[in-house]
Structure formats: structure tokens, C-alpha cells
Amino acid sequence: xxxxxxxxxxxxxxxxxxxxxxxxxxxxxxxxxxxxxxxxxxxxxxxxxxxxxxxxxxxxxxxxxxxxxxxxxx
Numbered sequence: 001x002x003x004x005x006x007x008x009x010x011x012x013x014x015x016x017x018x019x020x021x022x023x024x025x026x027x028x029x030x031x032x033x034x035x036x037x038x039x040x041x042x043x044x045x046x047x048x049x050x051x052x053x054x055x056x057x058x059x060x061x062x063x064x065x066x067x068x069x070x071x072x073x074x
Contacts, residue, residue, distance in 0.1 A: 017073045017074065019072070019073055023072065024072060024073065024074060025069060025070070025072040025073065025074050026074070028065070028069040028072060029066060029069050029070065031065070032062045032063075032065040032066035032069055033062070033066065034062075035058060035059075035061055035062030035065065036059055036062035036063060036066065037062075038058055038062075039055050039056070039057075039058035039059030039060075039061075039062055040055070040059060042054060042055035042058060043055035043056070043059070
């Protein structure tokens, strides 16, 4: 019975990123996801017409940001 060969993960063989930590994919994707969630909550709340008015812009900003940020390096 032979044991399976363990190959190094892709992240183990890649050199470390030279991007600043706040501009890497994970923190920026989190920020974009929070913006999308905030926009949806602004859309669904019944209290303020101003928040409702800005909800589409907030959601769209989060979606566009997530689209671009998903191409950033880890």
C-alpha cells in the first residue's frame, strides 16, 4: 500500500506579495462585501428616505469594487 504524494500547495510555491497588506485581496473583498450588505440593509429599512435613496449607489459601488478586487493578488 503506497501513501499518496503530497504536492506543495500553490501558495507555498508562490513568492510573497509585494502589495501593501491593506490592498491585498482578502481585506478589500471584505470591505466590498460589507458595502454590498450595507446597501441592501439601506434598501430594506423603512425609516429614512435618504438612506433608501443612497442604497443603490452603495450596493453598486460594492459590486464594482468586488469585481475589481477579486483580481488582486493574495
